[in-house]
Amino acid sequence: MSERRLRRLIGVVALVGLAVAAYLTYVHYAELEPICAGGGGGCEKVQNSSYAELAGIPVAVLGLIGYGLILGSLWIPGESGRVAGAVLALVGFGFSAYLTWAELFEIDAICQWCVVSAVLMTILALATSWRLVSAPEQAAAG
């Protein structure tokens, strides 16, 4: 996949992630229950669990910051932008994996929004890693 296409893919996925995180942040501060397809209360339970915050910061806010930074990294020219994007997406992926583990084995509930975010972060981790490794020679230098 070309650099241009990879950038576009990363941009689109990060935008979708930004929208998901923005919704979850709104729901968190408005103290509403997230809309969960099929009901079940999984989202509410996850949102109300001790895993919903990290050092007092809602995970949804961290997601918002993370997706925003990944999006922003697309505008950093050259290799530093690609490295920053990859590190950020890999951190997001690692944290999503941890939260998915917590949902399955600690909270005993699955939040569909978190699953969507985990999938988006996985795509971003793969795309940014591929972009870092496969950048065209002249672009890699600059």
Next chain:
Amino acid sequence: MSTERNRRLLLLGGAILAAVVVVVVAIVISQGGSDDDGGGGGGPTASGGGAQQSQSAEVEELFGGIPQQGVTLGEPDAPATLIEFADLQCPFCAQYTTGALPTVIQDYVRTSRLKMQLRLLRFIGPDSERGAEVAAAATLQDRGWQFSDLFFRNQGQENSGYATDAFLEQLARETPGLDVNQLESDLNSPAAERLIRQAERQANQLGVSGTPTFFIQQGNGAPEQLELSSLDADSVTAAIDSALGEQ
């Protein structure tokens, strides 16, 4: 070309390593303070005795095997929800809990016709507040129903200051399946406070002015208040049947 590729692979390896370090540090931070769930020990279990033991066993029997997620008791897919607004100090709430609730659980919740939500308010006084705070922390472990049931069974004189730390700790220790160390670290946590505020906001939205007040919500429809002629099991089940259109 191949050295360039190797350099980039090395960069990717560095990025993965950096990400692992950041995630591990974040996880350690997130777990700091709530890492104490080994061991059963802890403070004195004020003699307790046979009566408490049997209460605990009764509560276990009442709720045992029923799915519980936060404030919700029952099958998540149940077609309707019975929402109860209660105050732990309210004597009528205790009357309903010890009288009609077992029948409601047996006839409606265990048969997956209803799931139930317990929303605790704290308007009677400080004992309600302390009780609701512990109940909210217990709810984070899906044991709010059990803790509240035990509270109602041991309800004292309204606003007499009976809900002391020792009283609440004793109830927590008697609550089946509750990790007391975890409860203590969850007490007054943002997640627990959120549960209390959610209950109060929902009560305001639905115009709840006293307790116990019940609503039936069919699917995702608007909750409709359940009109009860009395709090005994027959009246409650008749009202539920009527609301469910099963009269």
